[in-house]
Amino acid sequence: MTPRTLDHPDRSEIRLEDVLHALSDPVRLQVVGYLAGSGESSCSAIDLAVSKSTTTHHFRVLREAGVIRQVYRGTAKMSSLRREDLDALFPGLLDTVIRAYDTQRAATP
Amino acid sequence: MTPRTLDHPDRSEIRLEDVLHALSDPVRLQVVGYLAGSGESSCSAIDLAVSKSTTTHHFRVLREAGVIRQVYRGTAKMSSLRREDLDALFPGLLDTVIRAYDTQRAATP
């Protein structure tokens, strides 16, 4: 009966090093790139080249670093970028990283 | 007699993941923050809270990721940010990270 909850760092607890580390993995960059263009998505909506448990792991790293927010909705877990918090803390960072990711992906197919 | 040289990745070899990983360490962020405000510096000009060999290691990580360029000058090794290359590849990334670093440092003393 307990509604399942997930720990998220408070905005004041988000550390730049942790955010950059969370973004320094190709799989997690792919997730962030996808979320940037899709708003809210379930974990399984993205086609990642790793197993289910590895996917869970990467989403948790992003959540614990403060990059994404996750909520349960039925059997699914919806994820979305914490744009407001990140933009307030580190203006422009998320956008420049996403643009850099898109640029690199376009350059190296 | 061979002038000591150091391997640097070509601009086209610089990967976003590697750059973000290089920037995701507190010591290396401190180095980048310092270089951003000082232009070219020797390794020992920055007061890092780690040993000399660890310092060498962190500078190498930054160099191999393509974040800094290093050249020998006498007994010293001078380091500087690869601003042109990074700005061309990932516009705004370096500046936003440095600004975010300054902001966080000012907020958490």
Next chain:
DNA sequence: TCCTTTGTACGACGGTCTTCGTAGTTTGAC
């Protein structure tokens, strides 16, 4: 109620990262 869908927990494995000390090299100054 049973089954499917969706995601979790746990433990494991191999690899990488950060850190260090010690010993060595290169350079320029005396």
Next chain:
DNA sequence: GTCAAACTACGAAGACCGTCGTACAAAGGA
């Protein structure tokens, strides 16, 4: 030629990371 300064190379220790499979839990529909 000797010496100090600046940095490197090497190896080691311990922590951490990415990956997986297996077994499990929660929610919703038939």
